[in-house]
Amino acid sequence: MMEEKYALELIMKGMRADGRKFDEFRPIEIIPNIIKKAEGSAQVRFGDTEIIAGVKLNVGTPFADTPNEGILIVNAEFTPLASPDFESGPPGEDAIELARVTDRGIRESHMVEVEKLVIKPAEKVWAMFVDIHMINHQGNLLDAASLAAVTALHTTKVPKVELAKEGEKGDKVLRGDFEKDLPVVHMPINITIGKVGDKLLVDPDLEEEMVLDAKLSIAVLEDNTICALQKEGRKELELDDIDKMIELAMRKAAEMRELVKKAVASTK
Amino acid sequence: MGHKSDVKLIVDGKRTDGREFDQLREVEMKVDVVNRANGSAMVRFGNTVAVAAAYGPRELFPKFMQEPQTGILRVRYNMAPFSVDDRKAPGHDRRSTEISKVARLALEPGLFLEDFPKATIDVFIEVIQADGSTRVTGINAASLALADAGVPMRDLVAACSVGKIEGKLVADLNGLEDNFGETDMAIAMQPGKKKLTLMQMDGIVTKQEFDDLFKLATENCSKIYEMQKKALKETYRRV
Numbered sequence: 001m002m003e004e005k006y007a008l009e010l011i012m013k014g015m016r017a018d019g020r021k022f023d024e025f026r027p028i029e030i031i032p033n034i035i036k037k038a039e040g041s042a043q044v045r046f047g048d049t050e051i052i053a054g055v056k057l058n059v060g061t062p063f064a065d066t067p068n069e070g071i072l073i074v075n076a077e078f079t080p081l082a083s084p085d086f087e088s089g090p091p092g093e094d095a096i097e098l099a100r101v102t103d104r105g106i107r108e109s110h111m112v113e114v115e116k117l118v119i120k121p122a123e124k125v126w127a128m129f130v131d132i133h134m135i136n137h138q139g140n141l142l143d144a145a146s147l148a149a150v151t152a153l154h155t156t157k158v159p160k161v162e163l164a165k166e167g168e169k170g171d172k173v174l175r176g177d178f179e180k181d182l183p184v185v186h187m188p189i190n191i192t193i194g195k196v197g198d199k200l201l202v203d204p205d206l207e208e209e210m211v212l213d214a215k216l217s218i219a220v221l222e223d224n225t226i227c228a229l230q231k232e233g234r235k236e237l238e239l240d241d242i243d244k245m246i247e248l249a250m251r252k253a254a255e256m257r258e259l260v261k262k263a264v265a266s267t268k
Numbered sequence: 269m270g271h272k273s274d275v276k277l278i279v280d281g282k283r284t285d286g287r288e289f290d291q292l293r294e295v296e297m298k299v300d301v302v303n304r305a306n307g308s309a310m311v312r313f314g315n316t317v318a319v320a321a322a323y324g325p326r327e328l329f330p331k332f333m334q335e336p337q338t339g340i341l342r343v344r345y346n347m348a349p350f351s352v353d354d355r356k357a358p359g360h361d362r363r364s365t366e367i368s369k370v371a372r373l374a375l376e377p378g379l380f381l382e383d384f385p386k387a388t389i390d391v392f393i394e395v396i397q398a399d400g401s402t403r404v405t406g407i408n409a410a411s412l413a414l415a416d417a418g419v420p421m422r423d424l425v426a427a428c429s430v431g432k433i434e435g436k437l438v439a440d441l442n443g444l445e446d447n448f449g450e451t452d453m454a455i456a457m458q459p460g461k462k463k464l465t466l467m468q469m470d471g472i473v474t475k476q477e478f479d480d481l482f483k484l485a486t487e488n489c490s491k492i493y494e495m496q497k498k499a500l501k502e503t504y505r506r507v
Contacts, residue, residue, distance in 0.1 A: 093365050093366065093368070093369045094369075096362045096365045096366055097365075097370075099362070100362060100366050104470040108451075108471050108472060109472065110472075224474075225472045225473060225474050225475075226469070226473055226474075226475070226478055227471065228469060228470045229469035230370075230469075231465075231466055231467040231468070233373070234373060236377045236458065236461070236463035236464060236465050237465075237467075238462070238464070239462055241464075242467075242482065243479075250475075
């Protein structure tokens with residue numbers, strides 16, 4: 001309670017507890033390929049917030065309405081080790097919302113060329129599972145999760161596969177033996193802008209999140225088009241806020257994209 | 269959203285159901301449709317039908333969930349198994365969990381929950397027929413149900429969907445447009461207070477397109493707001 005009150009008072013005075021400016025990220029660390037067992041992965045830190053995303057590829061059956069596209073599934077776990085507020089059990093509404101917003105940013109940007117992930121048309125396609133694990137919750141999970149997922153996809157490789165012969169059961173994915181890079185063509189960056197009073201700020205930490213009136217998450221592409229939006233938080237936004245929030249998000253997305261590019265380039 | 273397909277969404281400058289780009293479907297609103305509830309409403313946009321019921325403020329059980337300082341709002345959005353083409357498995361899934369949350373956040377700022385410590389207000393939204401834009405239809409019904417229940421409110425919440433189909437910006441997406449269009453956006457607002465309580469979008473738009481979509485959405489929310497007020501007035505004229 002004390003920390004929240006302090007955070008609120010500071011923000012109203014135009015300051016933040018850790019000395020950042022309102023439009024400044026915490027120190028961001030992106031470590032690609034952190035999980036050797038996964039086909040792609042990344043660890044992301046925003047200050048003390050820490051998240052790992054891993055991508056696994058399995059041979060799957062395409063959905064009936066998209067017989068010639070690979071499958072993308074994004075899942076998020078608010079593991080109980082990450083915060084005293086998280087509990088074991090099936091994902092709660094916050095975890096589901098985070099996964100679905102992250103999913104939309106990735107899916108709607110068409111960053112993965114899913115039509116190139118067909119193994120046998122209408123029968124077998126690659127199913128990409130992006131699993132996002134919270135390791136330490138110190139605020140702004142959505143931006144960190146989305147960054148981890150996008151970075152992980154950018155480092156993902158498609159394994160070789162031995163298809164089952166007539167009469168045989170099961171296809172064999174040759175783990176660790178790769179055929180090609182995952183066909184990834186875009187880099188959506190999700191930026192959440194917090195609002196408290198008349199102040200707008202980026203990358204809110206945990207104490208700041210407690211006092212925010214509302215948030216708007218904006219997924220931005222390289223050409224400054226927007227591919228997903230989600231308003232969050234318990235209070236309203238003024239209609240005039242939207243423009244300012246989008247403008248700020250676009251500026252910060254460009255900055256964050258450079259960090260991802262650098263991290264991805266280091267793996268090639 | 270966003271599947272490449274051969275489905276034509278615009279024919280001869282009109283939408284598949286004959287509408288202009290900025291035109292809502294036929295809208296029907298009825299208040300007080302569930303007599304056991306404290307408040308209720310049915311809202312229909314074309315073939316999308318949602319029924320909402322509000323219960324409370326009432327004491328919240330189990331007691332450990334009670335908040336000593338404030339009441340809480342609980343919202344459950346649910347789709348009937350027969351509401352869609354392929355039967356939907358009954359019960360909660362990830363989509364309905366998320367929509368229940370954003371619907372709650374869309375309605376909550378309009379209420380004076382702090383006046384009802386330890387209490388809950390429960391809103392149940394049932395989509396009984398789905399043809400696109402179900403969440404906004406449900407929110408429109410829910411706001412009417414809360415008003416019908418006599419829950420004090422800052423303003424009604426009006427919601428609508430807008431989107432981009434074959435490059436054109438349109439209002440009130442039907443199911444086909446929702447499935448095969450490029451972009452959809454749902455917004456909910458308190459039109460009287462000019463405040464935004466829900467905004468979700470997926471699909472690619474430029475900033476200019478977003479501005480135009482947003483304007484289209486707010487204009488239509490204002491229209492829907494007038495319809496909501498009319499529906500409420502008609503109900504109480506009857507009494």
